[in-house]
Amino acid sequence: MDMGLEGARALVTGSSEGIGHAVARGLAAEGARVAICARREETLERAAERIREETGAEVHAFTADLSRSEDCDRVVARAAEALGGLDVLVNNVGQIKLAGIEELSDADWRAEIERNVMSAVRCSRAAWPHLKEKSGRVVNITGLAGKQVHLPGDMATSLTKAALNSFTKTLAHDGAAHGILVNNVCPGPIETEGMPERIGWIADRLGVSYEDAVRNRERVSILNRLGTPEEVANVAVFLASKRASFVTGVTVEVDGGAASYI
Numbered sequence: 001m002d003m004g005l006e007g008a009r010a011l012v013t014g015s016s017e018g019i020g021h022a023v024a025r026g027l028a029a030e031g032a033r034v035a036i037c038a039r040r041e042e043t044l045e046r047a048a049e050r051i052r053e054e055t056g057a058e059v060h061a062f063t064a065d066l067s068r069s070e071d072c073d074r075v076v077a078r079a080a081e082a083l084g085g086l087d088v089l090v091n092n093v094g095q096i097k098l099a100g101i102e103e104l105s106d107a108d109w110r111a112e113i114e115r116n117v118m119s120a121v122r123c124s125r126a127a128w129p130h131l132k133e134k135s136g137r138v139v140n141i142t143g144l145a146g147k148q149v150h151l152p153g154d155m156a157t158s159l160t161k162a163a164l165n166s167f168t169k170t171l172a173h174d175g176a177a178h179g180i181l182v183n184n185v186c187p188g189p190i191e192t193e194g195m196p197e198r199i200g201w202i203a204d205r206l207g208v209s210y211e212d213a214v215r216n217r218e219r220v221s222i223l224n225r226l227g228t229p230e231e232v233a234n235v236a237v238f239l240a241s242k243r244a245s246f247v248t249g250v251t252v253e254v255d256g257g258a259a260s261y262i
């Protein structure tokens with residue numbers, strides 16, 4: 001299937017590793033020109049080079065901390081300048097912070113909201129004038145915790161991802177007048193670079209071995225395994241493509257059947 005992404009101009013946030021990197025690579029493989037960003041410069045440059053080598057695509061890399069308002073504006077402006085506009089924005093920056101109520105100060109809560117919600121709000125606002133030009137696409141990477149809770153430690157992730165779900169719905173209404181389609185991809189447990197830290201927390205909290213905590217995460221999915229970043233990216237690339245032309249305001253789970261709601 002031709003995804004209609006040849007020459008599309010795409011910005012993927014938080015894209016030196018994990019799901020964001022797989023989405024940027026997936027878009028590049030479909031012929032998109034991409035901009036990527038992350039905080040650590042060396043990892044980011046290596047990631048950009050890897051995408052160039054694997055796909056031959058034009059890739060621009062910008063170091064930024066998207067928890068900061070000014071960095072969101074700067075990255076969107078620089079990406080649009082380098083690519084000559086923007087057709088696709090993938091808001092992937094986010095973190096799964098596992099912690100209980102007594103472990104989260106006001107500052108921690110604010111940090112989670114800045115990173116998981118406000119980064120997407122600010123990047124979408126900054127990209128909006130560009131996206132309006134050619135009926136663009138916004139794809140937000142949410143998470144199952146925004147709809148269903150597996151662990152008490154999901155508190156901050158659940159609240160922020162639920163807020164992102166709500167943002168997507170309302171932004172889709174805003175975008176409709178301009179032909180901009182806005183959707184969520186909702187990953188279940190995915191094996192990424194950040195996974196070992198999370199598994200360590202779960203093992204600690206449940207008082208089980210690391211291996212048993214891995215099994216615990218695998219069993220969340222009815223397919224009895226963790227997903228891969230590429231499996232999430234495949235759906236994000238589709239939603240970013242011209243083929244998803246009558247899909248907006250929805251959340252697509254990529255969770256191996258983990259969601260138990262109907």
Ligand SMILES: NC(=O)c1ccc[n+]([C@@H]2O[C@H](COP(=O)([O-])OP(=O)(O)OC[C@H]3O[C@@H](n4cnc5c(N)ncnc54)[C@H](OP(=O)(O)O)[C@@H]3O)[C@@H](O)[C@H]2O)c1
Nearest residue numbers: 014016017018019038039040065066094143189190192194
């Ligand atoms: N993995 C899962 O099981 C899972 C499940 C549900 C939802 N999700 C969601 O999927 C998204 C990606 O998760 P992941 O597991 O792929 O994460 P990851 O492996 O930790 O990768 C995160 C990427 O984002 C960058 N990043 C992190 N914070 C940033 C910031 N403040 N500003 C700019 N870049 C930043 C990181 O690079 P630097 O560290 O250099 O900045 C890295 O490139 C998140 O929104 C997460 O909540 C993941």
